[in-house]
Amino acid sequence: MRPILLSGHERSLNQIKFNRDGDLLFSVAKDKIVCAWWSANGERLGTYNGHQGAIWTVDVSPNTVLLATGSADNTVRLWNIKTGECVKVWEFPTAVKRVAFSPDGSKLLAVTEKRMGFLGTIAVLDIAYGDGQGGNLNEQADEPSLRITCTESKATVAGWSFLAKYIIAGHEDGSVSQYDPKTGEQLETMQAHEFDHQINDLQFSPDRTYFITASKDKSAKLMSARNLAILKTYTADTPLNTATVTPKKDFAILGGGQAAMDVTTTSARQGKFEARFYHRIFEDEIGRVRGHFGPLNTIDVHPAGTAYASGGEDGYVRVHHFDKPYFDFMYEVEREQLRK
């Protein structure tokens, strides 16, 4: 496969996201712009300009009408995807580290940083879609409908489970917790990763019944959204920044590498700047894809499972469209199962 290299950013990537149809890819980096790309050929559709600081996070609404971004300038911005206009700005006391739309797109959660005496919070915002033709998108509620305060350890990542029944958050101390999105009450918590090893990424399966976490403790875990049971563990030899599960094939893709501050002291070979593919069920590592010159900060998979994109500390996004050997690969037992 020949990757498509997207070099629209001048600094390291923070998050990339496909829309639900997989034709668009959004990327945010430490520079202040958001880029939208066509995933098929790597053409840039446009940029969304307006943020004043590094952009930490991006998410796209399920109907590909609105785009939400969270930034170090303490704001969450909502953009009209088609025109590139900013339709709403929400101010927060601290930087926003993660935003995520609920599965039906009616709500948006924002994870705020713990800093300057403010505790880390998860805010839930109600989202309206105007008249349905792309008009009146700027009529949005000004105040969050719910605020969850994380008193023990700040949340670093969060997302919505199936049917928006729970909010699942990963914390700085390596624990994962489950909240009720109506009352904000904490339902369950689980020390999934080693204590004090931050959870860097949390991505859901297509049906949102389970999710994968990536942590600094060099492992990724597959967990059930319902009761936070650890289903599978994938161990790597390097701190992980991101992990995702692939539709169509039962794989998981993990990305990470030497922390940015240690990079200059190691060569590319030792840096382990590769995307690692694991078999989701057997937990075996089945291959690696190299290419980045720095740690992988973010990985997202095309919703149809035909491609994946990775964003690295080197400022590049690489879009890989899988070719035949990827789809053909099967374990002997899987092949036997198929024959029956």
Place this chain on the structure above:
Amino acid sequence: MSQLGNRAAWADDEEFDDPSALPAQEVIANKDGTKTVISYRFNEDGKKVKLTRRIKTTVVREHVNPQVAERRSWAKFGLEKGHVAGPSFDTTSVGENIVFRPSVNWKAQAKEAEKEGGEKGSMKDQLKDKKVKCRICSGEHFTARCPFKDTMAPVEEPTEGGGGDMDDEKAAGGLGAGSSSYVPPHMRKGGAGGGEKMGGRFEKDDLATLRVTNVSELAEEQEVRDLFERFGRVTRVFLARDRETQRAKGFAFISYADRGDAAHACEKMDGFGYRHLILRVEFAKRTTT
């Protein structure tokens, strides 16, 4: 170019039998679905050149969501505002090809590949246990430092390059990077059957690999696999196919995990009727002997 030939306007009628006129372009549809286009043109020297091209047309039809189709018509905005359609070179490029084959034991394979790469190694590794040898007195020093440098002429060597022991090493190591003449693989001392690296991987398989000939053109790999799997665990099925038509070429290789199974299959399947043809099954011979 061809327009000149096949669409002559009435105004050009007079020049029709002009020697500079070119024969019309011919398009022939081939049996295998490809097209042959024969066109004519003049080259720089004014000579007529016949150009025959074979063209294979692949239509990839894709069904997309109407919303996705609608999005394709969106205008660019932001930094891209006003730019023409199509990827721009300053933001989008295509990387070098990556071979990605998922496999259960990829770690072992990667290690092997690394070792093969390392074998050639650096010059330093190659010359690690080489000794300096004087061309005059065969002592362990450079010729230029020889105490007999001014009094004796260098001893004539049968081969150019280093001394005798150096030659031995090169022959064993295969591709030496030195200046000695090239030794073909089968003449080298170490590699008995030549092509050491190539053979090494399948050596074990060869013992239990069957060659099947007279296979139907319409055979499918899965069918062949099913056919032979009755006799034991099949580790590899290779059905030769035509690169363009994707039809079977008439032979296949079947590797078994166990040689006993292979022998059994060979006995049973030789003369078996498959798709109106009678299969011929025999043990595969080593290609490099």
